Amino acid sequence: MPELLDLRASSRAGEVRVRLGNGRTLRVGTELCRALGLAPGEVHPGVVAQLEREDLRLRTRERALRLLALRPRSRAELERRLRRAADASVAAEVLSALEREGLVDDRRFAEQWVRTRRTVRLLGTFRLRAELLRKGVPREIVEAALASAPADEDAVAAELARLRLPRYRHLPADKAARRLAGYLARRGFGAGAVLRALRAAGLAAPDGR
Structure with missing residues (x-):
């Protein structure tokens, strides 16, 4: 024994x-x-x-x-x-x-993640959703967190485009548009917001729209 x-x-x-x-x-x-x-x-x-x-x-x-x-x-x-x-x-x-004990809370975690990364990193909804899903947060909690902190994504995308555009001034307009569109898409903005941001920056969409 x-x-x-x-x-x-x-x-x-x-x-x-x-x-x-x-x-x-x-x-x-x-x-x-x-x-x-x-x-x-x-x-x-x-x-x-x-x-x-x-x-x-x-x-x-x-x-x-x-x-x-x-x-x-x-x-x-x-x-x-x-x-x-x-x-x-x-x-x-x-x-x-x-x-x-309230020390682990996916709802609170998701809401904090969305608020912080919307305001500090200026990320779009697609990127935020993908990040939270990769972290294993249930989809219904992710969607509720995104809805709890809405943002004017057109305005944010346009501001990001304005800040980023000087890096591409040495490029032809069509190439600058492609680079800028890719950058905004990677940051989580949808096609509509990207297109409107390009127009606000004085660029045509990469496909000519």
Whole structure:
């Protein structure tokens, strides 16, 4: 039978350190420790399995909090990172707990992403939608976030065209138009907004429209 050598107080609130006979020291929540009635001596292998899972859960939660401290992330982004070191069920348990605590919230994340990248990066709807979908945000949440921060994309595209056009002044007009149209499309503006921005900049559309 596995042996539990001792339990020690942890510097982390709500945790104890459990040392096993195989040399491993596990982090265990105080609530689970009390529920299992842990004490030095022989323990059932099933109890050891519970302790090992609890240790993994606590370490996975800590990793998730470190990632969130660096920048906001979607649930899917976090899950991809956490599953590198934890199995799917532990990662899902940790993320569900963080959602209940309000620390992971795809709606808030998507709204912040749209507001920031619309105003700071001057990105269009197509680009914003693609970015959020790549981050695993559900489509209905993406669409709601885009609707919550509407923008005059014609005006934004025209301003970007005005700022970008000096880079192409040395080019023939048709080539400058192609370069500028490609730039605006990559920034997420639709064909209509791109066409109107080119006209505002005094350029014909690349296809002559």
